[in-house]
Amino acid sequence: MSEHGKRKASDLFIECLEAEGCEYIFGVPGEENLDFLDSLSRSKQIRLILTRHEQAAGFMASTYGRHTGKTGVCIATLGPGATNFVTAAAYATLGGMPMMMITGQKPIKKSKQGRFQILDVVSMMEPIVKYTHQLAAGDNIPSRVREAYRLAEEEKPGAVHLELPEDIAEEPTAAEPIARSVARRPSAEPKAVRQAVEMIERAQAPVLVIGAGANRKMTGRMLEQFVEKTGIPFLTTQMGKGVIDERHPRFLGCAALSAGDFVHRAVEDSDCIINVGHDVIEKPPFFMKAGGACVIHVSNRTAEVDPVYFPQVEVIGDIANAIWQMKEDVTPNRSWDFTHMLGYHKAELDHTGKLAADARFPIFPPHLVQQVRDAMPRDGIICLDNGVYKIWFARGYTAYLPNTVLLDNALATMGAGLPSAMMSAMLYPDRKVMAICGDGGFMMNDQEMETAVRLGLNLTVLILRDDAYGMIRWKQANMGFADFGLTYGNPDFVKFAESFGAHGHRIESSDHLRETLKHCTDTPGVHLIDCPVDYSENDQILNKDIKALSKAL
Numbered sequence: 001m002s003e004h005g006k007r008k009a010s011d012l013f014i015e016c017l018e019a020e021g022c023e024y025i026f027g028v029p030g031e032e033n034l035d036f037l038d039s040l041s042r043s044k045q046i047r048l049i050l051t052r053h054e055q056a057a058g059f060m061a062s063t064y065g066r067h068t069g070k071t072g073v074c075i076a077t078l079g080p081g082a083t084n085f086v087t088a089a090a091y092a093t094l095g096g097m098p099m100m101m102i103t104g105q106k107p108i109k110k111s112k113q114g115r116f117q118i119l120d121v122v123s124m125m126e127p128i129v130k131y132t133h134q135l136a137a138g139d140n141i142p143s144r145v146r147e148a149y150r151l152a153e154e155e156k157p158g159a160v161h162l163e164l165p166e167d168i169a170e171e172p173t174a175a176e177p178i179a180r181s182v183a184r185r186p187s188a189e190p191k192a193v194r195q196a197v198e199m200i201e202r203a204q205a206p207v208l209v210i211g212a213g214a215n216r217k218m219t220g221r222m223l224e225q226f227v228e229k230t231g232i233p234f235l236t237t238q239m240g241k242g243v244i245d246e247r248h249p250r251f252l253g254c255a256a257l258s259a260g261d262f263v264h265r266a267v268e269d270s271d272c273i274i275n276v277g278h279d280v281i282e283k284p285p286f287f288m289k290a291g292g293a294c295v296i297h298v299s300n301r302t303a304e305v306d307p308v309y310f311p312q313v314e315v316i317g318d319i320a321n322a323i324w325q326m327k328e329d330v331t332p333n334r335s336w337d338f339t340h341m342l343g344y345h346k347a348e349l350d351h352t353g354k355l356a357a358d359a360r361f362p363i364f365p366p367h368l369v370q371q372v373r374d375a376m377p378r379d380g381i382i383c384l385d386n387g388v389y390k391i392w393f394a395r396g397y398t399a400y401l402p403n404t405v406l407l408d409n410a411l412a413t414m415g416a417g418l419p420s421a422m423m424s425a426m427l428y429p430d431r432k433v434m435a436i437c438g439d440g441g442f443m444m445n446d447q448e449m450e451t452a453v454r455l456g457l458n459l460t461v462l463i464l465r466d467d468a469y470g471m472i473r474w475k476q477a478n479m480g481f482a483d484f485g486l487t488y489g490n491p492d493f494v495k496f497a498e499s500f501g502a503h504g505h506r507i508e509s510s511d512h513l514r515e516t517l518k519h520c521t522d523t524p525g526v527h528l529i530d531c532p533v534d535y536s537e538n539d540q541i542l543n544k545d546i547k548a549l550s551k552a553l
Helices: 009-019 031-041 054-068 086-095 121-128 138-153 166-170 190-202 219-230 262-268 319-329 339-356 365-375 389-396 417-427 448-454 470-478 493-499 510-522 538-552
Strands: 024-028 047-050 072-076 099-105 131-134 159-165 206-210 234-236 251-254 272-276 294-299 313-316 381-384 433-438 459-465 503-506 526-532
Touching (some): 009 031, 031 159, 086 099, 099 121, 121 159, 190 319, 219 319, 234 262, 262 538, 339 538, 381 417, 459 510
Parallel strands (some): 024 047, 099 159, 234 251, 381 433, 459 526
16 A cells, blocks of 8 residues: 555556455466556465466356356456457356456557557447446546446346456556445236236146256255146256256256257147247247247246237246245146157157167267266266367256356357366365367367366366267258268377377277266376267267157157
């Protein structure tokens, strides 16, 4: 603290972050962040996690927010550092993850460098964040940090951005941090709850759909109590996986495909859909039509109406509280019989079980999914990058707990699997964590292997190698186009891992995969597994066989 009770504004910024409970800052600092970095070096609470690319820092901060519900923080310089945050900002905002980006800037009061590296970062961020602001005075830092945190964590959570110019970071200030406020989400209106309950009790075949917005603390517990009392079956979207244990006898499956799967047939049998935590970023597992099933929208936010989604009743407020109110009020209809609806999921399990038993090499995707499930404990965390394997895992991997299957069905970016797993391993050092990446997605942030090794993480990175952008190649085949423009070469992944100080493994058979997964999850350190996969039947199974088999039921 300098004379007259003042210190530089960057010191105040760190104090504000500490007051918010910040534990980590991820990033790649630049020249314009040096005052902030100096202030951070004296923090006893906040740990700097230096990454090798700003995008990875943003993905890690977002995943911190996804796991904890608290804002993850990341830092970059101006210009190219800030532009490298854009994908991570969109990932957080669409995925509902609270995350704050702090970027540097040249002095705004006077500068001798003209327009060197200068972009209007605030305007660039506006379309993809909940809040963005350039700090023009050190005294304003406490209110802007508090506002940014509040908005990042308020439903729907997402990304926020603050720009700290060099001259503002170094100016003296006597301002003090603003304490966190206590804010409770409003409860659902009892009359709306009563209308929803009456609609459920009149229905012949109600069904519960669990979406991304329901993946919050306490919500899963309330939903499971609702299912236990009513016996109403449930299904999930991809980002609703694990909200209720998927071994539950009333589980109908995950809507991983757009249409025509066994789970979609179950929804088609319903005359009342209780849609919990619906988020327009995910394709809905059903389309409304005139005279079709009635829909109850249960969410923190009102429905966004479009031609295929126009719910008749909306229950708006804290989702866990809304479900609790509905559970307390509802009386199950004794005439409900869900045998046929549940039969679809039994048929799916029978079909998937036969596929999972295929121990061919290169490894068959359904078999791979089952092997990973067998290798991971109840609270183990898998973090999926993006590729066609995401569909296989969403359909076939049984999630036991919330936030144990981290996949992105919002922005659906490639490159997030490894950073997401690194953050999970940092937060939960006693749990088994596995990044599951295609060779394409892994190579987009492969440099973070060095970060993982440097941090001393215990982590398995499973690379599914098909030497192609497999998801797009699958779509290309499905649309009848020639196989063109989507294949590439890869490095020797074993030597690649070893060059970073990690352990490399190359799979040679199904039995070898089983042995290697056990070895990697049981042995400390960073392990990379190069696993060749056989995607040759993707189109036949996912686009033809499943639709034909489910339709026949």
